[in-house]
Amino acid sequence: MKHTAYGFLKNFLKCGLAGWCIEIVFTAGGALRRRDMTLKGSTSLWMFPIYGCAAVFGPMSRILHRKPFWFRGLTYMSLIFSAEYLTGSILKSRSLCPWDYGRSRWHIGRVIRLDYAPCWFAAGLFFEKLLAQQSNTPL
Secondary structure (H helix, E strand, C coil), X not given: CHHHHHHHHHHHHHHHHHHHHHHHHHHHHHHHHCCCCCCCCCCCCCHHHHHHHXXXXXXXXXXXXXXXXXXXXXXXXXXXXXXXHHHHHHHHHCCCCCCCCCCCCCEECCCEEHHHHHHHHHHHHHHHHHHHHHHCCCC
């Protein structure tokens, strides 16, 4: 049990850090699209535990490993959307949400953007691979 808890904590930290880095690069890409050559990327401390929750993809990937990549990607994408909606709604209710998608016509509740579906699909598969490196799960 202790080993499992340690492994999950290690994966939580790994996913939290990876998520932060991806978000900083992604938001810097938005600056580039706006021709802001400072390429400032940003994130929030709130995002670390949110991204860290991707650690659940480790055990899930062992269950889903025989499924095609598109099924796994859609599963992870759906979970990410659900987590983003839940955490965004909770943070928004306390005026703490670091993101607001209200300017997008594809937003739901200002806390998720449906046009980000391909990004979350890819992110889910990325986290699956990141977590498989440690466990040597064949994917």
